[in-house]
Amino acid sequence: MCSMAMASDIGKVTKRPLPRFVSMKAVEGNVRRGPSLSHRIDWVFKRRDMPLRVTAEHGHWRRVEDRDGMGGWVHYSLLSGARTVLVEKDMLQLRSRANPAAPVTVALEFGVVARVGACETEWCLLRSGGFKGWAPKARLWGVAPAEVFN
Template sequence: MALSLPVAAAQGDGAKGPVTNLPLPRYVSLKTSEGNVRRGPSLSHRIDWVFTHRSMPLRITAEFGHWRRVEDNEGQGGWIHYSLLSGVRTVLVEANMASLHTRPDAGAPVVAKAQAGVIARLHTCETDWCEISADGGDGWVPKSALWGVDPDELRD
């Protein structure tokens, strides 16, 4: 006999979480420096994965009670308790030595470079560019160099 959990999985635009009524999928970040990721939405489920980077961006794909099904940029994940998550938006720099510009323009002066794997705070996003900050540096990066923001997402 199979057990079916009443979760809402992301199935196209307009999907909403049954618990929060927030969009699915959506991005959040890890609030703590360590977060156990379980096979199912309860403490009785086995820990399959441990996320170990505070502020790491994660994508929520489903909800069940106080649990959220999340995945990282590699698609790894499972169920994590909502108390370990934050609504603060962060991104992962995926392009190696991504240039941070003074404005959203490839011709604008470069103020810093970010190595692949850097976790940065997400600020404003336009059609093709996002403003990020990390380690005291702030600048505009092509959206395509980041994980943790949707290609069509706009942020003020």
Template sequence: MLPGKTIVESEWWERMIRSNMKLGVSLVAAVTLALLSLGSGASAQPVVGGVIGASGLPVPRFVSLKSNQVNVRRGPTVEHQIAWMFKREGLPVEIVAEYENWRRIRDADGAEGWVYHSLLSGRRTAVVAPWDPGKLYELHSDDSDNSRVTASLEAGVLASISRCTGSWCRLSGSGFDGWIRQDRLWGAYPGEKFN
């Protein structure tokens, strides 16, 4: 109890302090909630995990590099340091998050960084089994193991994907065209279907 205060005044002060503390906690919670709700806008925070991103497209998704020189940054601004540079046009990458006009991408090795959206293309490409260097994979005339083998592709070959059935994808590249099992590609999700 403060000196010179009666018990009644002291109880009143304690109630006021408790009441103001509750108000303060409520105010902090309300402000935090308001800031979080403002921050959940499409251009305010990266969007991850099977949702619609700032672009209006699903995240995650596969795309390809539009240029043979693409800077990958440590964060989603030009002020962020360049972590590395891709030097292979058409290489498939996975968009795992979006922030305004920036896309957080992942490559076949699992490395992640930020790229400006205009350096990416919606054209679908794939790398044949990058996790298994030196191995050969059969390309078939149809989407069946029983169909004729049209080529053998070495792991690491880059190709365009024109279609996936959910278990097979149609690939084409320099001197080859045919079907390969979908689980042998980096650039298409297991079970994904598209034309």
């Protein structure tokens, strides 16, 4: 992360920043009303690698939400630290460099899930379907605006 989180923004279980982004490791994951198996299942996430935002921690459970703000509690074993994003613009052009004038390597459809290799201030390096390239961070869901990493 590019900035230090305040003490109140640190998860009590993992000591990692809150909120933060993760992805679905499992093909399917129950989303519960509370942080235990005794809580009702409200729905099921059914998209492996889908980016999710962790907003709270309790024991082995993480409260997550998707791009629409829908979510609940999922067991940590269903989540991965691997970074992915959802493409938020139809036919988003990936470029060979983090530059709007760089050659286009591929265009991705709205809703495609792509793996993130690195993020700079305004651009992220993505991989999807055997292609890779740089995309404007503002066109992606799954990375914070100020987040920089490699």
